[in-house]
Amino acid sequence: MAALVTPANAVEQPAPPGGGTVQSFWLHMNSTPVSDEVLATEARRRAYIVLNAWEGGLIPKLKAANPAVQVFVYKDLSSTRSYACRNGVDDAQLPTGVGYCQAQKDHPEWFLLDPNGRRFEYGGYSGHWQMDVGNTAYQDAWAANVVQSSTKAGFDGVFMDNALFPCDAYHQGVCPAKYPTDAALQDAYKSMLANTRDDFVAAGLKTVANLSNARLHAGAWDAYTQHLDGGFDEWWLTFNDNDLLSEYPEGWSRQVAQITSNEARGKITWVQPHHSDGADRPYRFALASYLLAAGDKAAIASIDQTDGYGDPRPWRTEYDWDLGAPTGPYKSVGANIFLREFSCGTVVVNANRTDTKAVDVPLGGSHLTERGTTVDRVSLAGTSGAILRAAC
Template identity: 70%
Template structure:
């Protein structure tokens, strides 16, 4: 999604592997090529829900294709979100990103109208930055218009609810980046009710050595995002962060398989905002476990299992470094190294995907 060069060979390979792809507004030709290679792939255009970009305006004229819903130069001054001294909020760490007032009805309607008019080449819209706290991107400073986290969340619910029907009528699916929802009870469901799905940009692994274990706002709450959306027939995208090392990959991948269904998708990223080339393909993605035979269930404290027709998935969500738990398998299985096993020893924040003959 960072406009890196894409060869025809890459399009042919990746279009068949991926169920969804997010592109920039100016990548309509790439969207067409992906659709030609795989008519089932769903293309989404990136649009920031919460900002306008001053770098996308030159000589008083906004760019034709924007990463936002409203151009900086054409934005009504009342749509900008102001701080305690009347100053406009610029995203900390993201120069040229100016925060907008998502609770403003004029901004809401202009954002939706502009995005719909410019997104006809896509199947849907990724709405980035559906935020949950009033001081996101300006730590410790909340806008007078939304002095509490609850006030800020209500403003986002207002925007999503008030624009929902426009996107439905336009035939565009909507998925919002709901990163951090696990920290706010009920927030994921509250936002998703006005969307076609949610994206958790930081899911379970935040680096090779920073793996989310179980606690009230931890592992199970992030798995519940997928479970809740699957029950409603809604999309869930999740994105672990790791280098591809075995432990974080297997922990995230196995955890995903405990709850995933036909509306879910996962892809890792190796660094923050590392949206260049597609993530490397792993052999495990091609393993056919067959249909799930059950929902995941607990077999020991914070240890979960899900059996499939052609395999078994086990995850230990206890803290990293905690002792392995041994789980007896239902017959002979093949582990990730190709060895035959009848038991699985799974340490804290690790997972395993085991295959069986079928």
């Protein structure tokens, strides 16, 4: 076991307000049946819920249980869906902002093309046709349609899926003729987000976009969220039970910085670790990392399978804990060891590689572990974390 060494130049991050309690969200995007009892339960304990456009009838039930819950509608920024076009007529409620029938008939130039002039269909998602997000006419139509349908249904905001970063997303190795580089594609998305921003603000609709893998593109998270009310990281810190993100230039710190940056700017952050329900290590690593950075805007919810957006995931005991007010921002107390103190507890994360030796971290007083054991120090292996309560 390696002993803790506290560096003289410990790095501190800005302190967001709040942070001693967990907020969570529920992405209900697979249209699974939901009872009134489940709706009421989830409305009371989730800060944010995402529904499909055709599920607007659930909003009154959610608001009756908790008027403060914020309900978002799912809309894909980047595609139109041919499966939602039937006999030449688009469905009344769409998962996108522009109908396939409308685009096919009136605006074929809105379809993004590969270097051979062929349209892009998302790999692995049949019936999803990629659109030219840099086209201002597409931007205007997308925003107008989404604002009109969302406000009519009573949604609080819009969850914008697929704000992409690599030019070959969904078609590996092949970039659009119009956007042959990552930078060119990212400029197109920044243009769409910036040009439609005023429409959503004027309508009173919050906007949160799926910014998956932003960590791989320096500055991309802040550049996109500049024109949004928040961001969602679909793959945050834990990718399965055994693949956990450690510290390196595009690793742990860059994903945790998504929360700290958004909190400093008053923006929402949703983070989604991937692991099975019984996997203790990835769960605690992700939750402790979240608590290091969270203020009053961020929310976390684990998922156990890719695109498993049906029933709500099981509620966790630690989600109900109150660690009290933070005494300051999180800080480095060793090589890739991070700690944040609260009035009623302490959170510690070891962000070193999974295969590194455990590090002994003193806590400065008695604490209760997640299992109820009294300790004054914890031993943490790489990519692990601890959430500890103290008397207050």
